[in-house]
Amino acid sequence: MTQDIDTSLLRALAMVARHGSINRAAAELGRSQPALSLQLRKLEQYCGQPLLRRSPRGVSLNAAGRALLPFAERIISLSEQMLPADAAMMPASYRVGLIEDVVGRHLPRVLADFAITHPHLKLEACVGTGQELSAAYRDGKLDLLIVNPRLCGLDEAPRWSLSCALPWLSSNGVWPEETTLPLVLFAAPCSWRDAMLGALAQAGRPYRVAFESASLLAVQAALEAGLGVGALLPDAMGEKLRPLPGGHLPELPPVPLALYRRADRAADAGLEKLSQLFFRELSRLAA
Numbered sequence: 001m002t003q004d005i006d007t008s009l010l011r012a013l014a015m016v017a018r019h020g021s022i023n024r025a026a027a028e029l030g031r032s033q034p035a036l037s038l039q040l041r042k043l044e045q046y047c048g049q050p051l052l053r054r055s056p057r058g059v060s061l062n063a064a065g066r067a068l069l070p071f072a073e074r075i076i077s078l079s080e081q082m083l084p085a086d087a088a089m090m091p092a093s094y095r096v097g098l099i100e101d102v103v104g105r106h107l108p109r110v111l112a113d114f115a116i117t118h119p120h121l122k123l124e125a126c127v128g129t130g131q132e133l134s135a136a137y138r139d140g141k142l143d144l145l146i147v148n149p150r151l152c153g154l155d156e157a158p159r160w161s162l163s164c165a166l167p168w169l170s171s172n173g174v175w176p177e178e179t180t181l182p183l184v185l186f187a188a189p190c191s192w193r194d195a196m197l198g199a200l201a202q203a204g205r206p207y208r209v210a211f212e213s214a215s216l217l218a219v220q221a222a223l224e225a226g227l228g229v230g231a232l233l234p235d236a237m238g239e240k241l242r243p244l245p246g247g248h249l250p251e252l253p254p255v256p257l258a259l260y261r262r263a264d265r266a267a268d269a270g271l272e273k274l275s276q277l278f279f280r281e282l283s284r285l286a287a
Contacts (some may be wrong), residue, residue, distance in 0.1 A: 007079050009043040010072035013051065013061075017069055018160045018279055020058040024044040047286055066283070073280030074216065077113050079220050094120040094271060097133035097142040100216045101233055102257065102282060110277045118270055129214075137260060143271060146278060149258035151191055157256035159275055164285040165234050171226040173242030182210035182228030182248075184219055192255065196231055199250040257282060 015025035016036075026036040044051050051065035073082050098107065103125075111123065126133065126142065134152040137145040149158055168170060176182055181200070185193045193212075200207050210228040213219050223230050224240040231252055237243065259278060 005046060007076060009039050011076055012039040013043055014065055014072050014076060016059055018063050020060060021194035022059055029106060039066055070284045079128045095124045095142045097126045097145040099130055099147055100127055102146055103127055109130055110281055113277055121270055143262050143265060145260040148191055154260060159261045160279055161256060161258035163256050166231045166255050167234060168229055168231050168244045168249050169223055169241045170229040170244055171224055171240060171242055181205060181207040185205050185209055185212040185229040186219055187212050187214040195252050199252055203250040210225035235285060
């Protein structure tokens with residue numbers, strides 16, 4: 001017999017993943033810490049395995065928890081879509097700043113789910129470099145911002161943050177025949193470029209720059225064409241781009257991503273929903 005799952009258990013997991021703390025998650029959900037801990041234990045019993053990893057820095061999801069999180073966020077979103085829209089909600093416009101790396105496969109689903117739950121609200125998406133978007137956010141031109149928190153230069157704490165894996169990729173996962181490694185890079189300044197070159201230099205691996213561009217689509221096209229190897233987020237993998245066999249190149253550090261939200265709209269339910277949808281999608285990339 002199939003056992004139904006309580007969506008409140010999934011919501012508890014999602015909130016803990018978002019905040020990295022059971023206490024903060026409990027406060028946002030309006031529950032006590034023991035009550036939320038009990039819900040998490042019930043979810044682990046339902047799944048038949050631990051989902052959390054505890055450390056002095058807080059609580060994070062283990063591999064099983066990270067695998068479950070996108071499904072939990074999706075189920076929560078679908079359950080919310082069943083509720084009737086608030087007819088009294090006034091039309092509003094939300095301005096979102098996104099670095100190009102998170103747009104391709106994630107933005108369409110976020111927009112589709114948000115449109116279902118908030119059909120009367122308008123979204124404006126601005127895609128650019130982290131420096132450009134951070135400046136626009138500081139000037140009050142953006143309501144939400146998703147960037148690398150190490151490079152944006154913002155003093156405020158992000159609403160949430162996560163780390164994304166950065167695998168080495170090539171066309172069909174084939175190792176290049178050249179002795180000097182041909183690289184496909186983003187044009188400077190770029191933290192990914194710096195991480196790749198720094199790791200290769202530390203490992204004493206000779207390389208040459210075969211292609212570089214400031215465009216994600218151009219970099220991806222060069223990799224698919226077999227011009228060299230490079231590093232992109234895991235969702236870039238597909239029929240043409242595959243990870244290189246392990247052990248050939250030094251492992252790259254994960255890429256941090258963070259979402260910032262204007263403090264003067266902290267109580268805005270629409271922005272909170274939009275934040276949750278982006279977290280759901282980007283958590284699929286978590287390292």
